[in-house]
Amino acid sequence: MERNYRKLWWQHCLAIIGFSVIPLLVVNYSLYMLFDKIYTEKVEDSLRSDAENRRDAIDLFFSERVAQLYTIANTNTFAQMIDEGYLGRIFNIMHAKSDSYMDFGIIDSEGRHLAYVGPYYDMLKQVNYKNEFWFSEVRANGIYISDIFMGFRKAPHFVIAIMVREKNTSWILRATVNLKNIDDIVQKAWTGAFSDSFIVNRKNVLQTQPRFGGAFFETPALPEYMSETHKPHPYPDYSSAVATKLERVTSGGMDAFFAAVPFRNTKWILVIKENPDEILSQLVQGQHWMLLFTAAGLAIIATGAALFTNVLINRIKETDRENAANSDMLLQANKMIALSKMAAGIAHEVNNPLASIAEKAGWLKDLLAEEDIAGSANFAEFNESVDKIEQHVARARKIIHNLLGFARRMEPAKEKININNLLDETTGFLENEARYVNIRIDKKYEDSVPVITSDLSQIQQVVLNLLNNAIDAIDHDGTITVFSSYHEKTNEVEISVADTGRGIAESDLNKIFDPFFTTKEAGKGTGLGLSISYSIIEKLGGKMKVQSKVGKGTVFTILLPKH
């Protein structure tokens, strides 16, 4: 049965690849997941500490402003402070080293603006703050830092107000703080091309101008051009955060890291937003490398599997071929045994009637000689007919003799063989067949050929095979010469079968003893005859050689040891 080598190849190859690739993928995937986790954690940590550092810087800024203002308020008297010239000097001293303050104002407990230093003098001097929300806050708490608001000056600002109690009255130092300082610190977090940072108050209203997401006094939102819905999409609300919060938001058309940290001095929250593609760019790069290595690994495995499978399949093919040759030889041997039994049976059954025919013919001949029918008109005809009958009985006898000789030799044995007789007997089988196609069989035996000890039937089979091949090679009209000789030096008997046939091409000469090699049409020859012959002769300790010339003919030579 012919194996499906292609299917076997694929099965084997895929099995190797499967068993190699699955662990590779599992290892690579888990390594990648581990790397991803560690790297993401590291990025988140750095984002968290960045946010907290910025928060601390702003907190420090606030603390310093409050401390400065507190010092000023408590080291100067109400009387001194409402002198706008004196206040102006203090403002100028402070403004010389820091541009944090925009203006100062002194407000009494009734909300009256008693003194003012700053750019909005005309606008603010007459204002009464009694009904402003921060006024009541500062009177209640002693200190107040406002949210950003427009106020009377109609520009975004925030104030720090400090209440001072002096004797039985109280007054308030109000300073407007420049947004620029806070903006600076906040905007320094804009490190990447898409990173953003801003401050919101407890009502989720923007206190600084973000880079992308919204405007003052609005809710922070994804800018219009980045949103799929073409509507500003709100950022997550961190206005109620009480501790540092860090998360990755992948909903609502965005994918971003958010770090939110509440301030200690105010009720504000600093929010930093980072684009994952940017801060995780190394991870993405790692991912690419990993994919590349995995692909390379897969390619190596696939190539290795294919090469290894090729070697294996070739070996299997070779083994199969050998097995086929062996089983064919076995089949051949079994066939020969069956054939020999049949031949023996037929021969014996034919023998008896043949003996009777021979005797009857002999009897007729006896009678013809005795009686005086010698003078009869048909005597010559009778006589000739009887002779012919005897002649053909003799011929049939010879055929049966050969057949039985052939059958008897099937038994494997070490027996004494007269090679010349063997050759005679074997050529006898084919003489008729050869004669039909006008092939002459010449016999050139040396008388010195000794009796050898070997397996007669097997040698006969080989010689028969060579003779058959010779007849096939000649086709018709030609000569087969059978030689026998003895090499005294090597103690070997040589048998040669030479034909005047078409010959064998030089390129085929070294292949003719290979199993399945045949030049006959498909279905005409198994390509086993010569390979079986070769192995038989080898088993008997002999050698088999071939010489051939295209157009001239072929000589097969067998050398057999004497013992």
Next chain:
Amino acid sequence: MDTLRVLIVDDEDDFRETVVKRLNARKIQAEGAASGIKALEVLKDKDFDVIVLDVKMPGMDGIETLRHVKKLKPETEVIMLTGHASVEFGLKGMQLGAFDYVMKPAPLNELLDTIGQAYNKKRGMIH
């Protein structure tokens, strides 16, 4: 000198009868027996110089018959008639005391030669 007496034992009627006729025509006193058992019956009443015994017969085969013949009439010479496939029976017969074996189908001359040799041997032994 007595005439040569031959018993042909063969289950093939045509063969046996024809051989008997041809031997008789040659002044040989020949008889036929269709089986080993019949041959032994005939032998009880008559003596023969040479018995031609087919190896392969139904019932009692040639070898078995040979054993009985050699017990009954040890001085009678036996020629085994074999097919080619049973050459070994012929050889075995010779071990059991048969004079020779002849392969079937043999020309009558060959058989006559062997019968003659067997007869000569028997006469030499007796006289």
